[in-house]
Amino acid sequence: MEFEPAELKESILSLIRLQEIDALLFQLREKEREPAPDFLAAEKKLNEAQRDLKLAEKSEREIERERRSLELRHITLQEDVKKAEVKRREVRNTKEDFSAGRELENFQKKLIEVKKMLEEKTLATEERSKLTAEKKAAVEECQKLFQEHQDQRQKELAESSNETARLMKEREGYISKVNESIFSMYERVQKLRRGSGVAIVRDSICHGCFVEIPPQTRGNLKKLNQLITCSSCSRILFPESELPEALETERLLRGVGS
Incomplete structure (x- = not known):
């Protein structure tokens, strides 16, 4: 399809301006799609802290259940010892006294063992409770840091949205200057080439892919x-020779992606 040279030149020069806008739009979309590394790092750190807290809370609940079980066992043995003491006082002969004494001794021995276990478990519960408190503090600190990054990202997204709206409006102005069939071809290519649909030719080289023409x-x-x-x-x-002097040729050449 042939065009009037003036019409084709005006269309392609408008496309070059349009391409600069599309490159900026592409960068904005990439920025919106991919959060900053600091944001991702803060999010990861928060997730890890929350996971550690859940594990600490689970461990604390388990050890507390064990402590309560020992506590109930301790209370039961105390009652058993009291009953055994009463029973021994009520014995009527040596044989019954011996049997009651053995029973009392057995309960007292178990009571001492359970009391020791209860003391150890109580200490362990306190340590786990302290660890859980530390994990909670770590989560709160991570939440604070993540919130700061999240607020910053929301601010950046709002700025990006405003800039996108401005560029889209400017883009429409250049589109109106381009032949419809030329623009259609440009759109197909720039979507495949990350916002780059036009390439300058310098010294017989396409500066889009650096292949000789x-x-x-x-x-x-x-x-x-x-x-x-x-x-x-x-x-x-x-061709580079047809570019107006007002256009920064070197910037155009650098701005074309592969």
Whole structure:
């Protein structure tokens, strides 16, 4: 399809301006999609702290159940000792006294063992409770840090949204200056090339993919009467010699992605 050179040149120059906007829009979308490393690190640290707290709380509950079980066992043995003491006082002969004495001695021995276990378990419960408190404090600290990063991200997303709206409005202005069929081709390519649909040709090299342009293609490119695309990267080609002085050529060349 052939075009008037002036029309084609105006369309492609508008596309170059448009491409700068699309590159910025692409960067904004990437930034919105991928949170900053500090945000991800704070989120990971918070998740780990919350996991550690849950484990500490679970361990504390388990050891508290064991302590209560020992406490009930201790109370029961105390009652058994009292009953055994009463029973021994009521014996009527030596044989019964011996049997009651053995029973009392057995309960007293068990009571001493359980009391020791209860004291150890009570101490362990206090230690676990202290550990849980430390884990809670760590979670609170991580939550505070994460909230700061989250607030910052929300602020950045709001700024990004405002900037996107501004760029989209500016983009519409350039689209109106571009031939519809040319814009359609540009849209297809730039979506595949991360916002880059036009490539400048310098010294016979496509600065989109850095592949040399064939002689026949270079000849057709100079005529500026048809849309020429790179056979390697499919970008719309435009000769550097046709760029207005106002455009920063070096910046355009650096800004084209692969």
